[in-house]
Amino acid sequence: MTGEFTQLLAGWRGGDRAARDRLVGMAYPELHAIARRQLAGERRDHTLQPTALVNEAYLRLSGLERIDWQDRIHFVRLAARIMREILVDHARRRSAHKRDGGERMSLTALDQIAGDAADAGIDLVSLDEVLGRLEAFDADKARIVELRYFGGLTIEETAEAVGLSPATVKRHWQVARAWLFDALADQG
Structure with a gap:
């Protein structure tokens, strides 16, 4: 195929x-x-x-x-x-269309992102904003988040896509999740 x-x-x-x-x-x-x-x-x-x-x-x-x-x-x-x-x-x-400017994400949703769950219930507008900030200073980590979180690729598939070892992708993924957790918490 x-x-x-x-x-x-x-x-x-x-x-x-x-x-x-x-x-x-x-x-x-x-x-x-x-x-x-x-x-x-x-x-x-x-x-x-x-x-x-x-x-x-x-x-x-x-x-x-x-x-x-x-x-x-x-x-x-x-x-x-x-x-x-x-x-x-x-x-x-x-x-x-809302007066309050949209929904806020819960701490549970933040915990789930830090824990690698794709069904975290995150406010996508906020996630898109912080992912843009991450991309501005570390495009590799942002790309890994995009491939893993949004594309659903495995560590191995992501490693192949970005030309890094699976161990390096796993480390970048952990750092990026922690950074997203902090950045989303700061927005909430």
């Missing part, structure tokens, strides 16, 4: 829309799992469901032309980032 996936990415890069559509169809189960993970921490009455999130991400992905796709992990990382952006945009629109 990896070889076919890479061939389809090359076809998409060359402008082949049929390759793009086949690739997204092949990746759909993984994209749906990412969407479920990202929505797991949202409120129960969230208007977006995993299928709708995947569909919206597909629309955004399919509108991208001439991307220099590298591999499956690059594709998954971009899809996860797009899903995160969709959820953050959705949360910002929802917060704009």
Whole structure:
């Protein structure tokens, strides 16, 4: 499957829309799992469901032309980032309609991020802001958070994607989680 996936990415890069559509169809189960993970921490009455999130991400992905796709992990990382952006945009629109400016995250949610749980119930707008701050001074750690938390990649897959050893990724992941915990606590 990896070889076919890479061939389809090359076809998409060359402008082949049929390759793009086949690739997204092949990746759909993984994209749906990412969407479920990202929505797991949202409120129960969230208007977006995993299928709708995947569909919206597909629309955004399919509108991208001439991307220099590298591999499956690059594709998954971009899809996860797009899903995160969709959820953050959705949360910002929802917060704009509230007088108090949105929901605050609980200490339980912060503890869960520090404990490596993907369903922490975090305010995505706050998380997006602190992740941007992390990226400004340590892009590697921000990328690891993005791949692990939003993309759902394992330590080994993340290590392969960023070109580091699994032990180094694990250390960076622990430091980044602790930093996020502190940064989110400061915002609350």
